[in-house]
Amino acid sequence: MEREGAYSALHRTKPETLAFALSDSPTGLASWIVEKFRGWSDCDGDMKRSFSLDHILTNISIYWFTNSLASSIRIYTEGTQMPLHFTEGQRVTVPTGVSLFPKELPTPPRSWVERVYNITYWEKANKGGHFAAMENPKLFADHLNHFFHTLSV
Numbered sequence: 001m002e003r004e005g006a007y008s009a010l011h012r013t014k015p016e017t018l019a020f021a022l023s024d025s026p027t028g029l030a031s032w033i034v035e036k037f038r039g040w041s042d043c044d045g046d047m048k049r050s051f052s053l054d055h056i057l058t059n060i061s062i063y064w065f066t067n068s069l070a071s072s073i074r075i076y077t078e079g080t081q082m083p084l085h086f087t088e089g090q091r092v093t094v095p096t097g098v099s100l101f102p103k104e105l106p107t108p109p110r111s112w113v114e115r116v117y118n119i120t121y122w123e124k125a126n127k128g129g130h131f132a133a134m135e136n137p138k139l140f141a142d143h144l145n146h147f148f149h150t151l152s153v
Helices: 006-013 015-023 026-040 053-066 069-081 110-114 137-149
Strands: 092-100 117-124
């Protein structure tokens, strides 16, 4: 994952430059998105192990036909202007569920997360990455279902 952080710096600091470049070229947009699927999924470099060609092309098409790449990466810039910061003892009391996937970005230890969040569900999957809902929708849905069952409504 140490080679996967450059995109974030570009999204945070030059989102419009990237957006204009990729919104002007379907090939550029496709290569940007495919590179993310390849690098961030649990496929060991073979995307066909995790995604159908139809899924990949549909994803690219949504960005292309709606011209929505710029709005999708603005969150990186916005996040730097109002970073999430908790003071000592401050907590989020809303029940929180966490699903961990082995090829996702590193996650802090549960004990650190529990200092701030009210963890009611914490599960480690044996397969999946950043796009877990697309890679293994059944497993992802099972995790959501188990989390919702921890809530007393």
